[in-house]
Each structure stands twice: as C-alpha cells, then as structure tokens.
Amino acid sequence: MTTPQTETPAAEVLEQEFLLIRAKILEIAAKLDRLDRAEGSANDAQLRQVQAGLKILQETEPGRAERVQLAFSLDYEDGWREKYLGK
Amino acid sequence: MYYIDPHIHMVSRVTDDYETLARMGCVAVSEPAFWAGFDRGSVDGFRDYFRQLTQFEQKRASWSKIQHWTWLCINAKEAEDVKLSREVIAMIPEFMDQPGVLGIGEIGLNKNTKNEAIVFLEHLDLAAKTDELILIHTPHLEDKYKGTRMILDMLCDDQRLDHHRVLVDHVEEHTIGRVLENGFWAGMTLYPTSKCTPERACDMVEMYGPERLLVNSAGDWGPSRPVAVPDFIMAMRKRGHSEALIRKVVYENPLEFFGQSRNFVFTPPEMSEPAGV
Ligand SMILES: [Zn+2]
Numbered sequence: 001m002t003t004p005q006t007e008t009p010a011a012e013v014l015e016q017e018f019l020l021i022r023a024k025i026l027e028i029a030a031k032l033d034r035l036d037r038a039e040g041s042a043n044d045a046q047l048r049q050v051q052a053g054l055k056i057l058q059e060t061e062p063g064r065a066e067r068v069q070l071a072f073s074l075d076y077e078d079g080w081r082e083k084y085l086g087k
Numbered sequence: 088m089y090y091i092d093p094h095i096h097m098v099s100r101v102t103d104d105y106e107t108l109a110r111m112g113c114v115a116v117s118e119p120a121f122w123a124g125f126d127r128g129s130v131d132g133f134r135d136y137f138r139q140l141t142q143f144e145q146k147r148a149s150w151s152k153i154q155h156w157t158w159l160c161i162n163a164k165e166a167e168d169v170k171l172s173r174e175v176i177a178m179i180p181e182f183m184d185q186p187g188v189l190g191i192g193e194i195g196l197n198k199n200t201k202n203e204a205i206v207f208l209e210h211l212d213l214a215a216k217t218d219e220l221i222l223i224h225t226p227h228l229e230d231k232y233k234g235t236r237m238i239l240d241m242l243c244d245d246q247r248l249d250h251h252r253v254l255v256d257h258v259e260e261h262t263i264g265r266v267l268e269n270g271f272w273a274g275m276t277l278y279p280t281s282k283c284t285p286e287r288a289c290d291m292v293e294m295y296g297p298e299r300l301l302v303n304s305a306g307d308w309g310p311s312r313p314v315a316v317p318d319f320i321m322a323m324r325k326r327g328h329s330e331a332l333i334r335k336v337v338y339e340n341p342l343e344f345f346g347q348s349r350n351f352v353f354t355p356p357e358m359s360e361p362a363g364v
Contacts (some may be wrong), residue, residue, distance in 0.1 A: 004293055007327050065287065070260035074199075079334035080237055084201040085208075 028054075089356055090337035091115045092316050093345070094193070094256055094274055094303035097155070098139055104306075104313050105151035106246045108112070109321065114356045115154040117345065118144065119193035119222050122164040124308055130174040133161065134181075141185040154353060156345060158192035158222050159183070166197075166206035176209055179290065183217060189348040190214065192222025193256060196234040199226060208241060210290065215247040220348045225257045227281045235262040239269060252347055259283055263291055267299060272344050276305040277315035285315070285322040297335045301344065306346070 008016075032050075035042065052071040056064050081087050092108065094115050108116070118140060124235035127133055140157040148155035161175040182188060194210040196203045214221045222243075226234035238255065242248055258266050258273045259282065266273045275291060276282045281293075288302055304315035312318070316337055317349055323333045345351050 004332050030226065059321060065290070066260040066264075069259055070232060072229060073261060074229050076233045076236040081240065084204050 096307040099308035109151040119158040190220030193224040195224035257340035
C-alpha cells in the first residue's frame with residue numbers, strides 16, 4: 001500500500017479547518033494576554049520555546065508540526081553512550 | 088469495524104470498559120506491563136502483577152468476548168532501582184510460556200537516565216536470548232526526542248535484534264520518521280493530555296503510509312480514553328479514507344506484528360460467531 005494522500009481538495013480542507021484554526025489562534029492570543037496581565041516573571045526557557053513555536057507557525061515550508069515538536073524538545077547528546085555506558 | 092487496541096492497561100480499567108470496547112468493535116487488546124502509579128516494594132509484587140496479567144485478565148476480557156494478550160517487564164519508572172530490576176528480569180522467564188504472553192514490554196526510557204538505560208539493555212539481552220518480541224515505551228513531552236534517539240541507538244547497536252520484531256510506541260511527528268526508516272514498527276498513542284490526537288494520527292498515516300504503523304489508546308489509571316481507536320477510525324472516515332486502509336492500521340497491522348510471537352493465538356471474530364445467525 002502506498003502513501004494514502006487525502007483526496008479532499010485544498011479548498012474543502014480549509015473550509016473544514018478554518019473555524020478550528022481561528023479558534024486555536026484566538027485561544028493562544030488570549031493565553032498570551034493572560035500571561036501579560038499576570039504579576040511577576042515567568043520561566044524564561046519556556047517563554048523562549050513558546051516564541052520559537054509561534055515563529056514556526058509563520059513558516060511556509062511543510063513539516064511545521066515536526067519542527068514545533070523539536071522546539072519543545074531536549075537536544076540529543078551524541079556522546080551519551082560514553083557518559084552512561086562507558087563505550 | 089472490528090479493531091484491536093495494541094496498547095492498553097486494562098488492569099487499571101473496570102469491567103464496564105471491556106463491555107464498552109466490545110460494543111465499539113474491539114475484538115482483542117494487548118496489555119504491556121507498566122507502572123502502577125506507585126513503586127512496587129519487591130520482586131513478589133511484580134510476580135503477583137504478572138499473575139494478574141497472565142491469568143486473571145484474560146478471563147475478565149473473555150466475559151466481553153475480547154481476546155487478551157500481554158507483555159512482561161519492569162517499566163522504566165521503576166527501573167531506577169537497578170537491583171530490584173535485575174530480580175524482576177530474572178523472574179520474567181517463569182511467565183514467558185504462559186498463554187497470551189507476546190514478549191517483553193513496555194520497556195524503554197522515562198527520564199533518560201543512566202540506570203534506565205542499563206535496565207533497558209538488560210531487557211534487550213533477555214529478549215535477544217529468548218527470541219521474544221519487544222514493545223517499547225518512549226518518554227513524554229520534552230524528553231521524547233532525546234529518549235527515542237537513545238533507544239534507537241541501543242536497538243541498532245545490538246546486532247542480534249530483528250527490527251521487524253520491535254514495536255516503538257508513542258511516536259509523534261518528530262520521532263516517527265527515524266523509527267520507520269530503521270525498519271521498526273511504530274505505535275501512535277492517542278491520549279488526552281500528552282502524546283497524539285486522532286487528527287494528527289491521520290496526518291501521520293497520510294505522510295508515512297500505513298506500513299508498520301499501529302494506533303492505540305494506552306488507556307491506564309490516569310486521564311485517558313480507552314475508546315480512542317474508534318475516534319481515529321471516525322477521523323479517518325471523515326477524511327474520506329477507504330475502509331481497507333483503516334482496517335489495515337487498526338486490525339491487520341496488529342495481527343501481523345503480534346503474529347510473529349510464538350505464543351500468538353487469535354480466533355478471528357468471524358470464526359467465533361455462531362453459524363446460521
Ligand atoms: Zn503504556
């Protein structure tokens with residue numbers, strides 16, 4: 001079986017997803033406003049991840065979901081075997 | 088549509104859930120050994136858990152006409168205790184020939200620590216020596232990418248392992264490609280608070296194709312949705328995907344992967360229906 005592309009045309013996909021996309025962007029906007037209204041300072045590393053995630057949404061190349069995941073991930077360390085297993 | 092949930096912790100669910108799953112079309116479940124929400128105190132605690140998994144749970148599933156398979160191990164959370172882990176690993180062979188035991192799992196990493204890696208490797212060694220299938224848990228959230236890569240390193244380092252006999256579970260957009268490229272099976276877990284949604288699971292089927300791909304609920308004692316696989320089936324239908332494609336992912340694929348276990352026995356629902364009805 002080859003990779004099954006969805007047969008739904010782009011216009012229809014947008015039609016189906018438009019209100020959901022709108023709702024989720026609005027939700028994020030409201031959460032960022034809420035954060036602004038809150039007192040004191042927040043976790044810098046997490047804020048940077050949020051900013052990186054928002055930037056990825058503006059990109060035009062596919063693979064955004066994967067890149068958002070990576071923006072919220074710890075880095076892989078090449079030498080982990082030496083550190084843990086001595087090899 | 089008949090389906091199989093290849094990863095669900097039924098000991099944490101009530102009998103009514105079996106009944107609901109059956110009504111949704113579930114004909115079989117596979118239950119990896121995992122963390123109970125607290126650390127067990129001794130190897131005997133695990134022995135009793137394995138008795139429950141291999142003896143009682145099959146019976147309870149059968150009340151709803153669901154077939155039950157299981158996997159044994161000490162999970163990554165409790166693997167921090169290396170001494171206890173070694174006692175459990177030494178005890179596992181007592182149960183490997185019980186009916187319904189498909190292999191070693193769910194082993195893996197949780198916080199990507201040294202002790203977790205050591206215990207993971209010792210489980211791999213047991214599986215390689217006894218020629219068992221392997222089911223792997225990958226960490227959540229920020230630990231997933233790093234932990235999945237460490238797991239793939241350890242799997243690829245061991246020349247004894249046949250990649251087609253290993254299922255790497257809880258894959259998401261940033262880990263699925265590497266798992267499939269290396270010839271392993273991949274499981275997508277639909278879970279309310281972390282992991283994947285039915286929509287994103289459909290996206291991954293569209294992007295990577297249905298080969299060696301499974302969908303599960305990983306239902307457990309936490310906030311989870313045991314009927315998540317039917318949610319995936321509905322989401323695929325709404326996108327216009329064929330019944331044949333959906334059936335491959337939720338029914339034929341689990342049978343193909345599990346079918347490699349020497350302990351695998353399955354009676355298709357068509358065969359168990361009374362004749363002439
Ligand atoms: Zn699990």
